[in-house]
Amino acid sequence: MAAPLRRWRGGPLSRPRRGDPVTTAGAPAELAVAARELVKRYPGAEQPALDGLELEIFAGETFGLLGPNGAGKTTAISILATLLRPTTGSVRLFGLDPGRRCQEVRRLIGLVPQEIALYPRLTLAENLAYFGRLHGLAGAGLKTQVGDCLAMVGLEAQGGRLVEACSGGMKRRANLAAGLLHRPRLLFLDEPTVGIDAQSRNVIFENLARLKAEGMTLLYTTHYMEEARQLCDRIAIVDAGRVVALGAPAELLAAQPDCRDLEQLFLRLTGRHLRD
Known part of the structure; x- marks a missing residue:
């Protein structure tokens, strides 16, 4: 059985009720993410990648960001x-401006990127130890965190294996472990289960559900609509760099009663033409 991560520093985080603008003891809940009118233009691009994107994500919430390829x-x-x-x-993370307090913000966040961010000629344990040191971990604490994170994703017996010798599913699970080493308050996950076998996908999904239950704030992108429905308190569907729908999955479906599931709703809002 996978070993749980140690309790997050600072104790459990407050969690929203599914679909609610969250309050704790009558007070407004803490915003983990506040993004206002985000625009991103890449040189030479005909259209902006983001075109006034607005997001609010509450501390302890699991928030899904869905959209077709190229949506931003x-x-x-x-x-x-x-x-x-x-x-x-502008962006604020837990009230902090990343442009002014970048290092402080980076201690609060973890990232599981879409691409595998591991060194192929290092072992799984060496990769995690390297990333842990970048976050200021050392000594026995680092060793414990590497072991706990490998165990969490079912790789405790594979720590000595070179990344280049690992299957795609093992790499994906190790990618998740690397994002958790420093116990972030907010974890960004960019399609963490894409292109892997059903067993590895299930392990990752179960661990995300565990992190959610422990109160970590998750921002999650996926093309698997059933994952989003099961895991996310709220979702935003984006297209052409803007939010086109926002709410709890059940609320969004209730507003479109002729859509039987999220996939139908997604296609209605973003269209059926191919995105390359």
Whole structure:
């Protein structure tokens, strides 16, 4: 059985009720993410990747960001994770401005990118130890976190294996483990289960559900609509760099009673033409 991560520093985080603008003891819930009028224009592009994107995500919420290829999801995550600067607009993470307090913000966030962010000629344990040191971990604490994170994703017996010798599913699970080493308060996940076997996908999904139950704030992009329906308190459907629908999955479906599921709703809002 996978070992649980140790309790997050600072204790459990408050969690919203599904679909509610959350309050805790009558007070407004803390905003983990506040993105206002985000615009991102890449040089030479005909259209902006983001075109006035607005998001609010509450602390402890699991928030899904859905959209077709090219809708702006990865650009949005890259900006929120401090890897890109917006052309215009503002971002606050737990009330902090990443442009002014970048290092402080980065201690609060973790990123599981769409591409595998591991060194192929290092072992799984060496990769995690390297990333842990970048976050300031050392000594026995680092060793414990590497072991706990490998165990969490079912790789405790594979720590000595080179990444280049791992299956796609093992790499995806290790990618998740690397994002959790420093116990972030907010975790960005950009299609963490894409292109892997059903067993690895299930392990990742179960661990995300566990992190959700422990109160971590998750921002999650996926093309698997059933994952979003099961995991997310609220979802935003984006297209052409803008939010075109926002709410709890059940609320969005209730507003479109002739759509039997999220996939039908998604296609209605974003169209059926191919996106390359």
